[in-house]
Amino acid sequence: MSRDSSGGFPVPGLSPLAGMVSTSSSRCMTTAASTTMDSSESVTDVPPRIKFKRLDKTAKHIMQILDKEAVEEVKGQREIPDIKPGYIVQLKVEVPENKQRVSTVKGIVIARRNAGLNNTFRIRRMVAGVGVESLFPLYSPNIKEIKVVDKKKVRRAKLYYLRNKMNALR
């Protein structure tokens, strides 16, 4: 195994702690004779620092792989188009309580947040004279269908300025 070749490979969490303990003990004693003894102790205690952690041991990497797998699984089931700010989008959202009605939501996408499986996007629409903003997870199972109706040219990633502009029927 490759692990044996590095020679006494400790658990990565322990090595900085062992280094800290030996340096604090060397700081406490101030006489010259004892510092030489402590430095030799610290050399034998702390193994050589390893610059790169093994990727498959870090939780961040494992979470990234899990995230990608979950996204691929959802993408294989449903067809999810690319949604960018400025698109006018029509959604079919299922109501989980009743499970009977599929309501359509149509509005302009004003923001999109990329976070793996928790990709969310905000839609702004006018409902009966009142502006309503809704935030939906992109890969939510409640969203039955997403259809891009129109694309507007915008020069921003987040169109929050529309909140001040779109108050037509106040």
Added chain:
Amino acid sequence: MCIRVIGASNRRYAHIGDVIVVVIKETIPNTPLKRSEVIRAVIVHTRKELKRDNMMIIRYDDNAVVVIDQEGNLKGTQIFGAIARELRTSRFI
């Protein structure tokens, strides 16, 4: 204008679906409600986001209430504007 939040004794905030006590500050003419009347109302729109369990968030552009009487029945006959689903599960319509 909100005077009081119905619920616990020192309750600070009210969200969509909560009953509050309001005083009327201005009216349009020819309505049964007059200015400086103290009545109860239920919140239907807030600018603060309303979070749902499935990570959906709804945010209105205004703060709006619907006037009710002491028992919880509507005082008027029509409601203008959309109502969130949370009000259906509680005892209002």
